[in-house]
Amino acid sequence: MPFDLIKNGLRSASARKPHFSSARDLKKHYDVVIIGAGGHGAAIAYYLAKYHGITDVAVLDKAYLGGGNTARNTAVIRSNYLTEEGIKFYRDSLSLFANLSNEFSYNVMFEQRGQLTLAHSDAAIRNFRWRAEMNSHFGVRSRLLDRAEIRELVPSLSMNESARFPIVGGLWHADGATARHDAVVWGYMRGACERGVELHQLTEVQGIDISDGAVQSVQTNRGRVGCKIAVQAVAGCSSLLAQMAGIRLPIKTFPLQAMVTQPYKPLLVPLVSSPHLHVYVQQTSRGEFVIGGGSDDYPLYNTRSTLEQKESLADGTLELFPFLAQAKILRQWAGITDMTPDYSPIMGPSPIKNYYLDAGWGTWGFKATPICGQTMAQLIATGVTPDLIRPFDLERFYRFQALDETGATAASH
């Protein structure tokens, strides 16, 4: 990659080639149709082509590549969850993330800066101790920090003991990281397109044809497309698409609001999160502070912003980093989160044969992109659910085997 930069930098005309397949007609039939060209859809296509030789694949999106929640998340990558199933799954995702830039020959700006979750109560300390033990047992680096260690680790953090909710301790997750979310989806899609996968943007799925209990084709604004297998990876409208296939999901859809300040010199290395204050803060490599929080209080399919949510984010942020009081907010936006009852995703088969679900990604979808793509591709190619994702199937709700991650989700309701 650096050699390309030097070579092309010395040329007058750009030698860059388009990364993705350009617009073309849809074929009448594909082996696999992936609905949704976000990080997950692109990753499934990439691993199908790379490991399973399945390249007769169309990735459809009603808008454009990586334009949905892949572009709207706050790019936190961590694996310090609470359940055995969750920890193993996100742990494997993190190790795939660490090698993505090499694998793609494309810089995804993966930075392993560590993630610090703050406790403001004894109850939180008990939860952190539990998580630290569970994490260590499965090879994830997590440990409890006292106030002195936190002060040393994040000197810019206010440790004021007379604050409304003083910090009493923290959970330090050295594996925690961030990456450029756009580059992740571009890297996956480029790799998939190079191997023959077709990307079709502005192609909206409007219906799903089912006969004999199996998916036959999808109807789009550009005509009907037959398929042997279809998979939905449409965070933010999972319930609406599944309903076209007659499937009801355990999902409530909420907006999640975030914002970004003007850039400052580098002064905050780790990602800092306070579940109690419903806020998490990190400084991007170009200096802006990204501030995110919990989902809104009631379900909505709308990315509007509200003053009260912005006030709440600012309130929590200033308690942690008072020096940001004069910061200007440059941008604010909302993503759409498909929240499941147990704060764990839904991956695997659906009640419709050959129709697979990659849904319920709430506020934890970006960090799972690589491993979800890899395991879903394996499921599609072999018809057998990999052990790593078997516990996350839709049927778990009928077995009453929820995978409760509410306590390990950075800023929950």
Add this chain to the structure above:
Amino acid sequence: MKRLLCPANGYRNISEFTYGGEYRLEPVNSSERDWADFVYFDDNAAGIVFEWWYHTATSYWFVAQRNTVSDEIIRTYTVAEFESIERDR
């Protein structure tokens, strides 16, 4: 701030209320599967829906008709009012 018309307390800021889930009836004489459906699964529709809402300060439950795309509250009902409309439907 958005305001919501509580049938018992009049117009109040929406932050005083708690969302209580989609309006639906409890299953009667049902299987475990029906109960899982009732407890976990949702229509999660984009459009006009009927929902339970709760005025937190006064512990008062009621039903609201709301548009989940435009973020508008269309109407609110007392439970008795809503159930009589449901019966006639």
